[in-house]
Amino acid sequence: MIELKNIGVQFSGRDILKDVSVMFHPGEIIGLVAPNGTGKSTLMNVIMNYINPNNGKVILNNTLEYTNKKNEVKIHQLVSMMPDQSDLYNQISGKEHLKIYSSMWSSNTKLIDYTIKELGMTSYINKPTGTYSLGMRQRLCFAMQIVSDTQVMLMDEVMNGLDPTHVELISQILVKKKSEGKTIIVASHLLENLEKYADRIFFMKNGELILINELSPGFEQREITTVRVIGMLNNIKENFTKVFPETNVKVLPNDITLIDVRGYDSRELGHIVEFLKENQLIEFSVGKVTLNDLYSMYYQEV
Numbered sequence: 205m206i207e208l209k210n211i212g213v214q215f216s217g218r219d220i221l222k223d224v225s226v227m228f229h230p231g232e233i234i235g236l237v238a239p240n241g242t243g244k245s246t247l248m249n250v251i252m253n254y255i256n257p258n259n260g261k262v263i264l265n266n267t268l269e270y271t272n273k274k275n276e277v278k279i280h281q282l283v284s285m286m287p288d289q290s291d292l293y294n295q296i297s298g299k300e301h302l303k304i305y306s307s308m309w310s311s312n313t314k315l316i317d318y319t320i321k322e323l324g325m326t327s328y329i330n331k332p333t334g335t336y337s338l339g340m341r342q343r344l345c346f347a348m349q350i351v352s353d354t355q356v357m358l359m360d361e362v363m364n365g366l367d368p369t370h371v372e373l374i375s376q377i378l379v380k381k382k383s384e385g386k387t388i389i390v391a392s393h394l395l396e397n398l399e400k401y402a403d404r405i406f407f408m409k410n411g412e413l414i415l416i417n418e419l420s421p422g423f424e425q426r427e428i429t430t431v432r433v434i435g436m437l438n439n440i441k442e443n444f445t446k447v448f449p450e451t452n453v454k455v456l457p458n459d460i461t462l463i464d465v466r467g468y469d470s471r472e473l474g475h476i477v478e479f480l481k482e483n484q485l486i487e488f489s490v491g492k493v494t495l496n497d498l499y500s501m502y503y504q505e506v
């Protein structure tokens with residue numbers, strides 16, 4: 205378990221993290237979402253002690269803190285940050301990288317071959333990394349963290365440059381690692397993907413972490429809460445509110461209209477669908493608000 209207690213970070217007098225207190229537990233995937241330059245990497249750097257916070261502390265497993273070098277070494281055996289592609293050595297092979305990581309963390313060496321296979325890297329893993337494509341390098345970086353096998357794993361933009369098949373593959377591995385009891389913290393802009401596997405997602409704004417379940421109660425539950433309509437013109441919206449005066453409607457900047465149908469039965473839902481059909485609106489879905497919608501609402505971006 206990892207706890208952030210009253211973490212504050214200021215750069216040039218600006219609050220990047222403001223009194224952040226939060227706990228991350230074993231067996232959960234945490235999603236961090238925010239526009240560029242908000243503070244996701246800063247938060248991870250604080251967890252790694254690469255940045256000294258102006259206030260607050262990081263506590264691992266209730267007792268360990270970054271109070272001296274010896275503790276830092278102990279914490280870094282338990283908490284790792286996914287390497288960056290610029291950390292790779294072009295002259296040596298992917299397999300050498302994996303061996304180095306495995307020995308640095310004294311993890312089970314069987315994980316090396318297992319991970320190579322699992323990530324489909326067999327055909328190129330013995331070649332120098334300088335010959336790898338962007339996606340191959342990214343898979344290697346991910347594999348390096350997987351073989352280090354730490355209790356807590358921090359991943360900044362893990363899906364960077366991956367094709368859809370590998371995004372799916374890595375998502376599945378994340379879920380598997382979670383079921384082994386790992387704490388995985390992922391900063392990502394791939395919202396549709398993140399939504400599929402993250403247990404808790406936080407938006408960051410003005411130095412604060414906001415659990416999205418608090419912005420949108422019921423977000424993490426699987427029930428019908430919303431009808432999402434694409435391209436609903438203003439006159440139709442006005443007409444809709446006349447026909448359904450009790451129904452809450454929210455218009456997002458990205459041309460999506462959200463109709464709140466929490467607690468509606470099938471008959472009431474049917475009336476709404478009927479209305480949409482009569483108005484030639486065919487691009488709609490009945491389900492729940494998406495992470496993209498919430499992002500759009502929260503950050504007011506198109």
Ligand SMILES: Nc1ncnc2c1ncn2[C@@H]1O[C@H](COP(=O)(O)OP(=O)(O)OP(=O)(O)O)[C@@H](O)[C@H]1O
Pocket residue numbers: 215216220238239240241242243244245246247
């Ligand atoms: N060492 C530093 N010194 C001064 N300012 C910094 C430093 N590190 C980060 N910042 C600033 O802090 C803010 C947050 O940066 P951070 O890298 O944490 O954002 P991010 O949310 O990870 O962005 P991205 O999505 O682009 O990766 C930015 O405005 C950045 O310029």
